[in-house]
Amino acid sequence: MxxxxxxxxxxxxxxxxxxxxxxxxxxxxxxxxxxxxxxxxxxxxxxxxxxxxxxxxxxxxxxxxxxxxxxxxxxxxxxxxxxxxxxxWNLLDPLVITALIGHDDDLGILDDLSVVRGALEAAMASAVAAEHSDDGVERLRESLEWMRVSIDDSTAFREADVRFHLIVMELSGNLLAENVARVLFERALESTRYQGVDPERAFELTMVEHENVVAAIAGGDREAARRAMEEHILGSWERRRLPTAKRGKD
Structure with a gap:
């Protein structure tokens, strides 16, 4: 040492x-x-x-x-x-969670992280739907447009994807949920295991899921917004998730 x-x-x-x-x-x-x-x-x-x-x-x-x-x-x-x-342990501590993800051979930590992140962001999307403003919806639509025009550039597309989620967090006004979700999201994004492998037409599927979130928010439908966000986060993770000895091929 x-x-x-x-x-x-x-x-x-x-x-x-x-x-x-x-x-x-x-x-x-x-x-x-x-x-x-x-x-x-x-x-x-x-x-x-x-x-x-x-x-x-x-x-x-x-x-x-x-x-x-x-x-x-x-x-x-x-x-x-x-x-x-x-x-x-303080599992939200950056050093701790980064080390846990780094040693997460069966991806159990990332599975749990995705479930918690999905629940938090679903709640925030629901809150945005309840108190949505024209300006907030416009910001989300602009973020969608950035994703659409960069769909052939994986780096730019992912940056626009992250921006979309951060906007939803900010618009929710729930500072505690935003803080926790940001820690989970940022630490996960540092991991190649979390990035996984994108299946065919992954970005197109992601676009549709984000559009569903925005449509629900713009329509003021709290339950639809909650469901669309949670289904997107969990579904996207399942699509990217690498096979492990614990679960076999997904």
Whole structure:
């Protein structure tokens, strides 16, 4: 675990120190999420970690404190630092959820993420339908048009797709749901596993599903908007989802 950049740092230069601590923290999160240290087991002692990473005990102590803030460990005087069960972890923490997705071999985390994201965005779409404005509907239609004109450019199409969802979140006025959905969405988009493989005519299907959402919102139909958004998010994930040993070919 020795860090290559653990060299003497000139006084007054804080950024490299922060980078070292961030690297140690990331490695410790990976160690726990990967199962190399199981819930109920103890992390190695502070001195051992200090030697393995090639950093000071202060850096280790601060990193463990950050782990504790994320709910991943409990420090007990005289009993060491033991790993908490996953139910205690802050799963919305960017480092934690990124590591979970990275080790999600059977895609169970991404399955759960899609269900939660679908429920949240469905609720937000329903709220937009209930309080929709001409300006809000126009913004969604403009986003649809961006998707339509970029349908042959996968990168541009996906950017327009993301923009559409962010507009729905914003228009909902539900800041808590928007915050949670954004974290899930942004972390998932970083994963090639979440991107999966687009089936034939995937973008055309996506366009139709987005059009259904906009039509329901413009018509003020809360239930139709909720259903259209949830069906889109879950259906799109199922289309892209890679085969796994757990589920076999989809």
């Amino acid at each position: 020795t860090l290559g950049d653990a060299t003497p740092i000139p006084q007054g230069t804080r950024a490299p120190i922060d980078r070292i601590g961030a690297t140690v923290l990331k490695e410790l999160v990976e160690t726990i999420v990967s199962g190399r240290v199981q819930p109920g087991e103890n992390l190695p002692p502070e001195g051992t970690l200090s030697q393995e990473f090639g950093v000071s005990r202060t850096v280790i102590r601060e990193s463990v404190k950050r782990l504790q803030e994320k709910g991943m460990v409990t420090v007990a005087q005289g009993r060491g630092t033991h790993v908490n069960p996953m139910s205690a």
